Amino acid sequence: MQITNHRLRTALLAAGLLAAAPAHAQDAWTVRAAAPQGLNRADAQATTLRHLQNLIAINTENPPGNEIRTAMYFDSVLRAVPGVETRILRVPEDSMRANFVARLRATNPRQKPVLVMGHMDVVGADTTKWQTDAFTPTIRDGYLYGRGAIDDKGMLAATLTALVQLAGQRGRLDRDVIFFATAGEEGGPLVGVDWVIEHHRDLIGDAEFALNEGGRIRVANGQVRTVNIQTTEKVYYDVIATARGTGGHASVPLPDNALAALARAVARVHAWQAPVRLNETTRLYFQRLATIEDDAAMKAAMEQISAAGASQAQIDAAAAVLSRDPLHNAVLRTGASLTLLNGGFRANVIPSEGRATFNVRALPDEDIRAIVRAMNEADGEEQVEFTLDGEPAQAPPPSPVGTELFQAMESAARTMAPSATVVPFMSTGATDGAALRAIGIPTYGILPMPLPDEDELRMHGDNERVPVPAIGWATEYIYRVLRQVAT
Structure with a gap:
């Protein structure tokens, strides 16, 4: 990000709307190319930062989600923008769960819409491990801290700003732009993208292609090194290991102790690789x-x-x-991570049963039942059985790299970070993009804030944060992509 007006930069710093770049990556967010037509970089940085601070302050920890408050925030910003139509889609079973759709109408559309999507809910936070209040946006040492700063409110804030900027040019657009903010992406009942596809598909289903989270823009040695554009993703499963044995009084040790067998089995499967x-x-x-x-x-x-x-x-x-x-390693194979251990109810009782959960992220064309059979073979314990929780899913086909949207994403990356390498990417995590691919909408993932590994790995972890200059970079990237594909 470049801000050439020194007085404006000074004012933003004084107002807390801008912060110095983190010392280890001074040049990563400096774009030397001229700003794209219609985008004021300083305004985009300040506006997006303000939106992101407001979004972090709206606690949408899932469960319970409470996305309705964020949907109302988006509606309050966009409903007065000329050319933008808004809809808050409340989930009937829970009035606090909601999705949001806004559509920027091109004056003379000649092509199908482009859709930009992000999710409003966030994962929980162990507040005892945070340096700041997880739901109070805090700027410290060039970073904005807060749950959702990266996943996924940063992208939502950047898209919101870019959409408003594009609305001023809708006479030049040849396709509508749909902004789709979802509920329930971080798990729980199907109240988000799947619910909207089932009940309100008409609002999003005519999109030619879509942009979502899922990819990465990675910073190393103070430079944007790679721009990873997600074209496909792994499939989420839980596999449950159940151990059974003789229960009894803890004063009499038993050779078929269920928890001991469970411990041995999960250690072997943890070491096993697909x-x-x-x-x-x-x-x-x-x-x-x-x-x-x-x-x-x-x-x-x-x-x-x-x-x-x-x-x-x-x-x-x-x-x-x-x-x-x-x-x-996670890209090369289906991965299985031990995430839960459950067993016993009193210190002086040997339980007759214990359970463990492995979260399995399968390759898109993997046979998950074969993976479960392999886990059973690897565990080496007759007392322990691994079973699939649920039914196998059909992974949608990867999104092709020859579409206009993928090419626009490549073009924006090469303009803003000429030394970076652009690569197609299979996400190891699950996103809402799979649901759109499943209904025939090619979907591409990008987390538009350039991040060093240290910050990227804080996603879902403690002290989630985003470098403040990366926020303006993200807005410009999304703006460039949408402007290229819609004009």
């Missing part, structure tokens, strides 16, 4: 990363694993090197 499998997205992902990788061993492994005609033995050998990085 086979390596590449798809079109992940092969191209490693191929392009190899062009910028500094570590010689990692570079060679990326080149080998993405080479045309690589044998399975070559792929496995390369994967052994790449898997040293947890993020690369």
Whole structure:
């Protein structure tokens, strides 16, 4: 972000609407290209920061969600903007759950709409581990702290600002722009994108393509290094391990103690790994990363694993090197993470049953039942059985890289960060984008704030934060993408 008006920058600093960039990445958010027509960078930075602070202050921790308050905030901003139609979609079963749809009408539309989506709910926060109040937006040392700053209120705030800026140019637009803010993305009842598709598909279903969270813009050594555009994502499952044994008085140790068997089984499955499998997205992902990788061993492994005609033995050998990085490992295979352990009810009673939950993120074309069978083979305990919680899901096809929206995302990235490498990306997490792909709307994921690893890994963790200059960068990125694809 560049602010050339020194007096304006000074005023923003004094008002708390701007903060100095974090010291380790002074240049990451400086865009040397001229600002796009119609966008005032200083205003976009200040406005988006204000919106994000307001959104963080609206507690939408899920459960219970209470997204209605955020939907009303969006409505209050957009309903007076000429050319924008707004709808608050309350969920009948719970009046505090709601989705929000706004549509910027082009004066003379000639193409199908482009949709931009983000979710209003956030995960919970262990407030004892936070340096600040998780739901009080706090600027400290160049960062804005608060739950949702990254996931996903930062994108919502940036999109809100970009939409208002575009509304002033709607005479130039040749397609409508739909802003879709969802409920319930972070789990629980299906009150969000699936509910809207079922009950109000007419409001979003004519979109040609969509932009959502899910990708990454990664900063290293003070520069934007990669722009990862999500074209597909892993599929979310829970697998339950149940151990059974003889219960009794704790004063008489029993050899078939259910919790002991459970502990041994989950340790083995934790160490087990699913086979390596590449798809079109992940092969191209490693191929392009190899062009910028500094570590010689990692570079060679990326080149080998993405080479045309690589044998399975070559792929496995390369994967052994790449898997040293947890993020690369998660892209290479279906992953299983131990997340819950449950057993026992008193210290002096041996329980007859114990349970553990593994959260499994499966490759889009993975056979989840085969994965569960493999987990049962790996656990090595007759007393323990692994079972799938729910039914297998059908993963939607990946979004193609040849669409106008993907090309606009590439173009904006190369203009704003010329030295960055743009790569298609398979998200290891689940997003609302899968629901749109399933109904035939190609959907591309991006978290538009450039982030160092340290900040990206705070997502869903303690002390979630975003570098303040990254907020304006995000707004400009979304604005550029939408303006290119809609004019």
